[in-house]
Amino acid sequence: MxxxxxxxxxxxxxxxxxxxxxxxxxxxxxxxxxxxxxxxxxxxxxxxxxxxxxxxxxxxxxxxxxxxxxxxxxxxxxxxxxxxxSVRPSQSAHRGRVTVACIDGEWHSFPARLVSETLRLRGWHVDHLGAQTPTPHLVAHLHRTGSDAVLLSSSLPTRLPTAHAAITACQAIGVPVMAGGRAFGPDGRYAHELGVDRWAPDARTAATALEAGLDRPAPAAIRQTIDDLPHLEDQEYTLVVQNRAQLIKQTLADLEDLFPAMRTYSTAQRDRTTEDLAHIVDFLATALYVDDAELFTTFTAWTAGILTARHVPVASLRLGLDVLAGQLRDFPRALTFLTAATDALHTTSDHTGPGTTA
Ligand code: B12
Incomplete structure (x- = not known):
């Protein structure tokens, strides 16, 4: 540099x-x-x-x-x-037209904007749709503009199931999909699992790949989720998502039984604990979706780092995982992921009860 x-x-x-x-x-x-x-x-x-x-x-x-x-x-x-x-002649949009959008529910538009601006500088006409683009509107836009490709950005792994639906919907109308952003894993493994035409780790590689050209997929019927992800047949993902609210509520109640001190939490502390539990359940569901324990373990390790920086005992996170495991006794894949995450967290001796980052 x-x-x-x-x-x-x-x-x-x-x-x-x-x-x-x-x-x-x-x-x-x-x-x-x-x-x-x-x-x-x-x-x-x-x-x-x-x-x-x-x-x-x-x-x-x-x-x-x-x-x-x-x-x-x-x-x-x-x-x-x-x-x-002012745009120099070499930078005018001579290469073609592409659309850059964030997956629905994804607020991290900044990384997508970096990609859009890089492509513009490299001579593409870019339609930058920004944060959380609903899939039906994205597809309608591609139809209307005849985009040569769509570039989907996502930073949060919990958006992967929604990303999957967007990828298959765009491909079904014959538009090639490139994906990128942290959600898709450092090596793009989730992007490949979800059937993208191309994954790129950064804006420069994305531009080079577009310059080389992407093949248009033949318009086809929308692939069923299970075609890409046969492990979903066990219904664990679906059941965890369907029972999300109940799982969070029951985990909170069980934690209160174990730690009566929690009953004196302020509203802010209680809200924060509920939010933390919701994140845990959402990441567990996503790990089930892509069938990857590492996705969940990476998340719990990240959460432990956030808690430690705020002087909240990591034991509280282990406890939350234990209580959740008690409720998911009949879910073998979920239990494996919860055990892997618990094992990966450093054993701590404190038992001060569930902390919050509030
Ligand atoms: C800014 C920010 C926000 C802003 C976003 C504003 C905006 N306009 O984008 C706001 C405040 C909205 C936000 C919200 C949240 N955030 Co935030 N956020 C960030 C932060 C600090 C920066 C993101 C960023 O712009 N990075 C800079 C770019 C350069 O990095 P990049 O993503 O790697 O982008 C490159 C490549 O990935 C690639 N790329 C990206 N997209 C694409 C697309 C294609 C097609 C291709 C080919 C390549 C490609 O090219 C880019 C350039 O080369 C990150 C931390 C971080 N270090 O990134 C957290 C981070 C992503 N956020 C995080 C979290 C947890 C959240 C919240 C859940 C917080 C909360 N409790 O509410 C919410 C979720 C909101 C939602 N539903 O999306 C976590 C995610 C952790 C995890 N385990 O997944 C992070 C990592 C913070 C952290 N250090 O822990 N956040």
Missing amino acids: STITSEAQDLLWRAVADADESAAIAVLYYAMDEGLDEETLLLDVIAPVQERVGIEWAADRITVAQEHAATAINERAMAALAHRQ
Whole structure:
């Protein structure tokens, strides 16, 4: 990395951490005048700074409000870059038309925006649909515009079942699907499992793959979920999703029986504990959907890190998993995943009861 790139990263980080939009834009314009091109600024300056925002939040070194402010400024910074220079002839949309969208329920539009802006710079006409695009509207858009390809972005693994429906719906009308974002796993394993035409780890690789061309799938009847994921036949995923509310309620009640001190929790603490349990159930359901224990174990390890940074005992998470396992005695796959996650968490000796991050 050049000195100017790392300097720009450092200065941009300080500007967004101080919620200083003018300083942020000034850093980027200065770096541009010093010769950094827009793609480098997007992917080697703004993107790493945005990742750092997540790391600092996870470590409890910045607040949620600071994270929101920093993200909002980085979004404006991307727009400022896009509109500073008039499009050069080499950058005009000569390659074709593509659509970039986030899966329904997915609010992380920033990564998708990075992909869109990169493709625009590389000469594509991009329809950027942004966060949580409902699948029927996405399909209607593809029909109307005749997009050459659709690029689907997702950051949260819990959106994978919805992503699967979107992928099959787009392919059924003959539009090739490229997927990307953290939800699909570091090696894109979930994207491949869900039958995408292409997965790419980052915006540059996505652009190169599009330039090489994607084959159009033959329009066909929508594939049934079970065709891609035969393990769903055991109904564990469906039953966990159908009984989600009851599972959360019962786990909370069981925890209160085990730890009467929980009955004195404030409303905020109780809401937070319910939210944490809901995340656990949602990630467990998603692991069942893709039949991958690692998806759940990665999530519980991440949660343990978040709790530790906030001085909440990890024993509370182990306890939640134990109580949930008690309710899922007749679900062999779910039990295997819960056991794997519990084993992976470090054994802690404290038994102070379920904590919350509130
Ligand atoms: C900003 C942010 C938010 C913002 C999003 C605002 C916005 N406009 O995007 C808000 C506040 C809305 C948010 C909400 C939540 N967030 Co959030 N968020 C982040 C954060 C800090 C940055 C995301 C980002 O922009 N990253 C920067 C880019 C550069 O990274 P990237 O995703 O890797 O993108 C590259 C590639 O993946 C790829 N790519 C991406 N999309 C695509 C698509 C295609 C087709 C291709 C080919 C490639 C590709 O190219 C990109 C560029 O090269 C991350 C932490 C992080 N480190 O990423 C958490 C993070 C993703 N969020 C997280 C969580 C938990 C949440 C919430 C559940 C929090 C809550 N309790 O409510 C909600 C969920 C909301 C929802 N339903 O979607 C967790 C997820 C953890 C997990 N186990 O899954 C993370 C990882 C935070 C953390 N460190 O723990 N979040």
